Amino acid sequence: MPLRQAQGVSRRTSLPGVPLLPSRVDLVIVGAGIVGLAHAVEAISRGWSVLVVERDARAVGASVRNFGHIGVTTQDGIALSYALAARERWLRLGKEAGFAVRETGTLVVARADDELAVLDDFAARRDGDAQILTRKGVTDRAPVSPRGVTGGAFLPLDLRVDQRTAVAAVAAWLNTRRECRVEWSTSVVGLEPGSGVTLVRTTRGDVVARRVVCAVGHEVERLFPVAALEAGIQQCRQQMLRAEPARSARRAIGEIGPAVLTGTSLLRHDGFAWSPSVARVRERLAQDRPDLLEAGLNLMVTQLPDGTVTLGETRAYGFTHEPFRSQALDDLLLAEGAALLGVPLQAIERWDATYPSAPQPFLVSEPMPGVSVVSVTSGIGMTCAFGLAAKVVEEALRS
């Protein structure tokens, strides 16, 4: 994004049949993923006028490519406080905007004693928010295969949304509000700071804003390379699948209410990290299943409304990834998913997804006066965006 000094001249572009953008608003948000939209929800609740500008004709970034898991309980530190705040906002917004936010909880399946030990440690710290389950308790909660299951945990606070429709529903609701417009197929191509305002250059003309929030997900690195470099951001690339029972399967998957996490998820979520048994899980996997660690597997399943499952995820970190999708990683996901659910699976959709990853879970930076760059740098944006946005907007109000 070319960042030039303010020239103060505002150009308006009129396209046939396309309404003009407003010439002046309190807040321009760049990006209509969950992070951008969460800022819009917070800002209009404080009486700001908001314009959300999204490059694509609808959101197709990380916010629709994920599991739709609002995994509150497994967060830690500031992420946990954002997640708790976000939980209330999801529930309220679901009612107001008319989309399902299901209080399904999360089921963590342990298939080794060291995994159960991590869950025991976790439950001892989480005071009722994590309930330890027997093997039968696990299979009663979700149709997972009993094979190898040693027990598990149920995390009742956690929520589920349909990730393919929830973000669109939030955007549609925002567009019904007098204070907000979400404009699609419009790219922001430059920001020019002026005195007390920023000139936002878009492909449909210029808008003057009192404040700007850039919520461009993993593209933060391209648009704000210095902020991204200082934060140590890399790209975490994932392979994901939508799956259903293979033609050879003799049974359906059954109804899966909660998000289902597994032993590899214990290595992924910060809430488990302090347990000494996490190291034992990692050592055992390094010994017995190095392929899972090499693939960066966090084996996890959620169910879509049509009964098919979202199955993931493999993870690779770097600055620029190969564009080629690995069949071996897809096969690994299908095999591990089938072992978990006890049903042979076939892929019906495959997609790659990227989120920015850094040592700190969130990037909030102000590269120029009045412009905030906000990115969730730990792959937990569905869980935390609303809590993070509330903090950013409150701080902007004070400044």
Ligand SMILES: Cc1cc2nc3c(=O)[nH]c(=O)nc-3n(C[C@H](O)[C@H](O)[C@H](O)COP(=O)(O)OP(=O)(O)OC[C@H]3O[C@@H](n4cnc5c(N)ncnc54)[C@H](O)[C@@H]3O)c2cc1C
């Ligand atoms: C595979 C996967 C699984 C995940 N699972 C979960 C989960 O279950 N639970 C959870 O909490 N989190 C999960 N996450 C993380 C979560 O999805 C992300 O943290 C979150 O979606 C990030 O939202 P965002 O708005 O920052 O990014 P995005 O959704 O990527 O949105 C950024 C938007 O900015 C737009 N944009 C970029 N540049 C411009 C420009 N110049 N002008 C206009 N628009 C622009 C893009 O088009 C895009 O729509 C997962 C992530 C992945 C990849």
